[in-house]
Amino acid sequence: MKIMNCPLNGPRNISEFAWGGELRAMPDPNTCGAHEWADYVFLENNTAGMVREWWCHVPTSFWFIAERDTVSDEIVRTYRATEVFKDRVEFKTAPLPGEPGS
Amino acid sequence: MSIDPTSLKRRGFLYRVLAEAGAEFGEIGGAAVALRYRGSIEEETHKARHLAIADLSPLPRCGFKGNGAVEWLQSQGLDIGPDSNKAYRQPNGALAARLAPTEIFLIDDLGGEGRLSARLDAAWSWGKEKPRKPCGYPMPRADSHAWFALAGAESPAMFSKICGVDLRTHRFPDLAIAQTSVAKMNAIVIREDRGGVPGYHLLADSASAEYLWACVIDAMEEFGGAAVGLEALRRLGGP
Amino acid sequence: MIADNRLPEPYGRLIDRRRPIDFTFERRAYRGLAGDTIASALGANGEWLLSRSFKYRRPRGVLTMAGQDGNTLVQIGSEPNVLADLRPIAEGLAAEGQNYDGFLNQDRGRVVERLARFMPVGFYYKAFFKPKGAWKFWEPIIRNRAGLGKVDVHAHHGYFDKQYLFADVAVIGGGPAGMSAALQAASSGAEIVLIDDMPELGGSLGYARFESQGVRGAAVASRLRRRLAGHKNVTVLSNCTCTGLYGDNWLAAVAGQRLYKIRAKSVVVATGSLEQPAVFRHNDLPGIMMGSAAQRLIHLYGVKPGRKAVVLTANADGYGVALDLDDAGVEVEAVVDMREAPVATIMTRSVANRRIRVLAGHTISEAIENRHGEHLAAVLVNRIVGEGRYERGATIVGCDLVCMSVGYTPAGQLLHHAGARFAYDEATHMFQPAELPAGVLASGSVNGAYDLDAVLAEGIRAGWLAARDAGMPVTGSEPVASYDSGARDLTHPWPIFPHKKGKDFIDFDEDLQVKDLVNAIADGYDDIELLKRYSTVGMGPSQGRHSGVAAVRVLAKETGRPVSALGVTTQRPPYRPVKFGHLGGRGFEPVRYTAMHHRHIELGGRMMLAGLWLRPAYYGVPADRDKAILEEVLAVRRNVGLIDVSTLGGLDVRGPDAAELLNRLYTFAYAKQPVGRSRYVLMTDQSGVITDDGVACRFHDQHFYVTATTGGVDAVYRHMLFWNAQWRLDVDVANVTAAYAGVNLAGPKSRAVLSRLCSDVDLSAEAFPYMGVRQGTVAGIPARLLRVGFVGELGYEIHVPASQGEALWDAIMAVGALEDIRPFGVEAQRVLRLEKGHIIIGQDTDGLTHPLEAGMGWAIAKNKPFFIGGRSIEIQGSKALTRKLVGFIVDDKSAPVPDECHLVIHRGEIVGRVTSAVRSPTLDATVGLAYVAPAQATPDTQFEIKVAGGRMIRGRVISPPFYDPDNKRQAM
Structure with missing residues (x-):
């Protein structure tokens, strides 16, 4: 069993973790096209090589980010999500029907 | 003299199991605690030096979590250091287990008379200030988690049958915390020795208390471990 | 004809002559000694026939005495496939042979062997498919003979468990390399776990002959053991098999009924090498074994492996075997050396001095069985004239033992697991590890070191590196192993002598002969992995330990390529068979009880699983299930009921x-x-x-x-x-799920019951209306009170601290008795909620259900900037629905109640399915929810449901709620 280093709990058996998918920016749901949205929702990049992924330490429900090489199956680095997500995220109000962009 | 656990509103999560094993209960803080089992207290204390489990679930504990929780607890006089996954001992013997930068799990001293949890739970309020000064949020730890104490030199060997983290005494120092999986349950393990005897607090889902208790009793069997009461733990001495 | 083959002391270092043990094999009584394996104890009694081969039912006996072959699989009670050469005997143990009909020594099934020429390689792929229906005839016959051993489906699950261990350095293999590596690493202060599958450390030191006197091995072993015993930081696991080496140095090891899961910072694999058989006609007869097997029998168990022996060799070790046999009183009829001009060593000179006949440049071409057909009686020895070829005109040599010492292959399975690459070395004719993953070291003969001094030096080198890799303080620089490895002139490049009549076995497990592989290659399976799968070579219990290299050699020859270009097949865990019991261990399956769990049991609750929770399905005996559910439903509709909702x-x-x-x-x-x-x-x-x-x-x-x-x-x-x-x-x-116990007190009289227990909340409909929530105390317990309406009656959910849940239940049941309160279970709740048309997520929705097709558009806020799923719902909303969830009623009162997933059919096409349906006692009709085609979704539309047995019934769409459509009762 592989070991993953949890930024909160230290190195643990990977059975203590759950995978949360690739780290991807959400397109603006109110302005992006349907195809772009579908691509975001349904298609994983499935990269052969270095990926940035969400992982959760299940006993503490702690989410963090792991950089992993999917070819060599090597976990290169793990760190707190606050390294990437530094600020509060706001969503703008959707344009009302009839307004430009709707 | 044993009291009937059902004579009180607050009840342990496995009082039936303990009663069947011969536990004698006494009231502490409105709940019945297994103080001792049939047989001599010396014998029970001897067991506790070797390998034993005690159900401390009826004893007081509490928790605070969220923005400002640690600062608020410090303002209430608690001594809490900077590291997560480390427990900080309070002057009255209680432990403040820092599970995360903004999360504290507090277990009262084994006397059960420190009443730290009761004081803190009473002190916390939403307040009237606007905007509110961050002071965290209370957590119902006395109900969410069962609290078992493991004691004795063979405790690490017993744990190695149900937990994948290296809890041996030279690798897992006093007051260290592991939040991990124990017998396939999410659990918090806190090392706290008593009178030089290796000891661990095991905190996990209260709804699975009977399951976890049975797993530990089963894992202890090859070492001759047994259930003991609170008095045997107290007799081991202080932390 | 029980013979006494037991040798005197000092032979038999593992046995205790003062402790006899009685056991049976094939229902015959035998006596062995403590420390004996089943095979050694039987050998001591002159019994060499242990089992029969899987395909041709040929008699089989000891081959390796090391648990490496499939010849010694026996059955002990309900436990099949026990390795008789590893399993110790125990008082009263009753073992039986496997794969035979009638008696082990007179197998009726051996007739199959005469049909062998009709069972070519790829037999299963080629036969049985014509004429049509042939398989139906053959299947039961084949199934009856397939498989190894007998499974007792009534066997009890034994007590198996697991334990985690931790080490800086794990060393696998307790031979000279492993012990020396462990010592070296331990000297750095590292914590060591040393795993060895024998009862005593030593490996080859315990039985092999390293010089002509044969004393050095034991002396080195006892010195190393003594030094290891002095290290507190070394944990030795004896009788323990490492079955797998996984990612980040995670090891699985099995000892008795326990599976160890070991995490190490670095690993030394010192698993040694596997002696390889020679291939000649009837090379599988009992009495033909590895030279090292004979040495193990002699030295470890004090058992004389035969009376008259021929040693077939191609290296100096065979001469050591001859000396051991001679010392033990076995007549050595000849040493048959495949080499034309054997290199003279101390060993060959000692053999010559003892006047043992040596036939250089010869091989055994055929073994001849005795008149019972169950043991070796003689061999034919011929002069070699070329690779795999020999002169006509054999010398016949009578013997009951042939010891094969013609070469080795590294026991590199664990290295394979870890991802090591192996390469063929033309100089030694052996595969060797060529590339190792970080933190994994190979040491000793698995790494190509055979000379004892080289092995010990190799161990020191590996131990030093392992300690360094584990982050321990090491002194000096990497030790250099300067001894000659001794790997040359050990392994014969072509110990294969095909016979025109066959039975020249390459794979004993699968009864594969040379021509089977030749034919498979001719069929086009000319890659080693394909050859393996088509011919099944290496797929039996011994996993190619003795056939893998021979198969590669045959493939190389047949395709005219060098062995080095072909490689070996991948080895995967486990190294030895692992029982399901080991994998299951104690079977940790957490189960969650609510605070009122025991009260439900006391009240006759029939518990069912809901996630990890147990919930009462209904209260009463199973025979009265339907009646109980009906009464519970009516109690809630007409009076008052109480359900435990803590699992929410x-x-x-x-x-x-x-x-x-x-x-x-x-x-x-x-x-x-x-x-x-x-x-x-x-x-x-x-x-x-x-x-x-x-x-x-x-x-x-x-x-x-x-x-x-x-x-x-x-x-x-x-x-x-x-x-x-x-x-x-x-x-x-x-x-806070586990922290709160909860009940739903529901029914027209629920307010009356609650008002007796709760004085600090105004319970009147005006002050505490439907969908209101309050905090207060109930029976003196702090509570969160919720007026919600899942069952469609006046009701209160009361959530209290879990530790006080039982006291709450007791208090409500006590005062509720005045109103004839009745506890109700999940089944009644299902009926009640369906009468109200409430959906259950996961039952009435599936992995594709979006709110619009579930008729829940009302629950979507229109003026929010964002919510998860919002954009997707918007896109779905712009397209036509493909199905819709509707409520329906079955008007025909005699029609059966449909089950979940019964299909909705429209003009012969499946357009939907039933998700929930019950017989509603309140409405006296069958009601339910179903997905139907959008065109069928308007009220009063009829649609067809195909129920059990293919019968069609009609549903009619009606808008839920079916019961109390104006929702007056829950708002009282």
């Missing part, structure tokens, strides 16, 4: 952004929800599919108590934290 998920969402978080994660709007009110919550995922629901109770401007489904709450909690890890809202989420 509970989340405290607190902070200035609490409402904002809910706005983003649920479809409804929460910003303006008043304190003291609850609101429905519906969760969708990014694709707009419904994932959970519940209610959000606002107890404070900054505090929502959000309920979630029993099975969904953990995922909902994780989902909330996942999104807020990105959004950074000022909010805290706590999963």
Whole structure:
């Protein structure tokens, strides 16, 4: 069993973790096209090589980010999500029907 | 003299199991605690030096979590250091287990008379200030988690049958915390020795208390471990 | 004809001559000694026939005496496939041979062997398919003979468990390399776990002959053992087999009934090498064994392996075997050396001095069985004239023992598991590890070192590196092993002598002869992995330990390629068979009890699983199930009932952004929800599919108590934290499911019952209306009170601290007795909620259901900037629906109640399915929910449901709720 280093709990058996998918920016749901949205929702990049992924330490429900090489199956680095997500995220109000962009 | 656990509103999560094993209960803080089992207290204390489990679930504990929780607890006089996954001992013997930068799990001293949890739970309020000064949020730890104490030199060997983290005494120092999986349950393990005897607090889902208790009793069997009461733990001495 | 083959002391270092042990084999009584394996004890009694081969039922006996072959598999009671050469005997043990009909020594099934020429390689792929129906005839016959041993389906699950161990350095193999590596690493202060599958450390030191006197091995072993015993930081696991080496140095090891899971910082694999058989006609007869097997019998168990022996060799070790046999009183008729001009060594000179006949440049071409057909009686020895060829004109040599010492291959399975690459070395004719993963070291003969001094030096080198890799302080520089490896002139490049009549076995497990492989290659399977799968070479219990290299050699020859270009097949875990019992261990399966669990049991509750929880399905005996459910339903509709809802998920969402978080994660709007009110919550995922629901109770401007489904709450909690890890809202989420016990007190008289226990909350309909929430005390217990209407009657959910849940239940049941209160279970609740048309997420929705097709468009807020799933729902809403969830009634009262997933059929096409249906006692009709085609979704449309047995019944669409359509009763 592989070991993953949890930024909160230290190195643990990977059975203590759950995978949360690739780290991807959400397109603006109110302005992006349907195809772009579908691509975001349904298609994983499935990269052969270095990926940035969400992982959760299940006993503490702690989410963090792991950089992993999917070819060599090597976990290169793990760190707190606050390294990437530094600020509060706001969503703008959707344009009302009839307004430009709707 | 044993009291009937059902004579009180607050009840342990496995009082039936303990009663069947011969536990004698006494009231502490409105709940019945297994103080001792049939047989001599010396014998029970001897067991506790070797390998034993005690159900401390009826004893007081509490928790605070969220923005400002640690600062608020410090303002209430608690001594809490900077590291997560480390427990900080309070002057009255209680432990403040820092599970995360903004999360504290507090277990009262084994006397059960420190009443730290009761004081803190009473002190916390939403307040009237606007905007509110961050002071965290209370957590119902006395109900969410069962609290078992493991004691004795063979405790690490017993744990190695149900937990994948290296809890041996030279690798897992006093007051260290592991939040991990124990017998396939999410659990918090806190090392706290008593009178030089290796000891661990095991905190996990209260709804699975009977399951976890049975797993530990089963894992202890090859070492001759047994259930003991609170008095045997107290007799081991202080932390 | 029980013979006494026991040798005197000092032979037999593992046996205790003072402790005789009685056991039976094939229902015959035998006596062995403590420390004996089944095979050694039988050998001591002159019994060499242990089992029969899988395909041709040929007699088989000891081959390796090391648990490396499939010849010694026996059955002990309900335990099949026990390695008789590893399993110690025990008092009263009763073993039997495997794969025979009638008697082991007179197998009726051996007739199959005469049909062998009709069973070519690839037989299964080629036969049985014509004429049509042939398989039906053959299948039971084949199934009856297939498989190894007998499975006792009534066997009890034994007590198996697991243990985690931790080490700086794990060393696998307790031979000279492993012991020396362990010592070296231990001297750095590293914690060592040393795993060895024998009862005593030593490996080859315990039985092999390293010089002409044969004393050095034991002396080195006892010195190393003594030094190891002095190290407190060395843990030795004897009688323990390492079955797999996995990622990040994670080892599985089996000892007795326990599976160890060992995490090491670095690993030394010192598993040694496997002696390889020679291939000649009838090379599988009992009495033909590895030279090392004979030495193990002699030295470890004090058993004389035969009376008259021929040693077939191609190296100096065979001469050591001849000397051991001679010392033990076995007549050595000849040493047959495949080499034309054997290199003279101390060993060959000692053999010559003892006047043992040596036939250089010869081989055994055929073994001849005795008249019982169960043991070796003689061999034919011929002069070699070329690779795999020999002169006509054999010398016949009578013997009951042939010892084969013609070469080795590294026991590199664990290195393979770890991802090591092996390469063929033309100089030694052996494969060797060529590339090792980080933190994994190979030492000793598995790494190509055979000379004892080289092996010990290799161990020191590996131990030093392992300690360094484990981060231990090491002194000096990497030790250099300067001795000659001794690997040359050990392994014959072509110890294969095909016979025109066959029975020249390459794979004993699968009874594969040379021509089987030749034919498979001719069929086009000319890659080693394909050859393996087509011919099954290496797929039996010994996993190619003795056939893998020979198969590669044959493939190389047949295709005219060098062995080095072909490689070996991949070895995967486990190294030895692992029992399901070991994998299962103690079977940790957490189960969750609510605070009232034992009260349900006392009341006759029939418990069912809901996620990990146990919930009462109904109260009463199974024979009266339907009646009990009916009465529980009626009690709630007409009077008052009490159900335990503790399993419902509970989340405290607190902070200035609490409402904002809910706005983003649920479809409804929460910003303006008043304190003291609850609101429905519906969760969708990014694709707009419904994932959970519940209610959000606002107890404070900054505090929502959000309920979630029993099975969904953990995922909902994780989902909330996942999104807020990105959004950074000022909010805290706590999963308090286990902290609260809850009941739903429901029915027209629920207010009357509650008012006797609750004085600090005004329970009147005006002060505490439907969908209101309050905090107060019930029976003196602090409680969260929710007026919700899942069952469609006046009712209160009462949530209290779990430790006081039982006291709450007791208090309500006590005062409820005045109103004839009745506890009700999940089954009654299913009926009650369906009468109200409430959906259950996961039952009435599936992995594709979005709110619009579930008829829940009303739960979607229109004026929010964003919520998870919002955009996807919007896109779905712009397209036509493909199905719709509707309520239906079955007007024909004699029609059966459809089951979940019974199909909705329209003009012969499947257009939907039933998701829930019950016989409603209140309505006296069958009602349910079903997905139908959008065109069928308008009220009063009839549609067809195909129920059990293919019968069609008619449903009619009606809008839920079926019961109390104006929702007056829940709002009383």
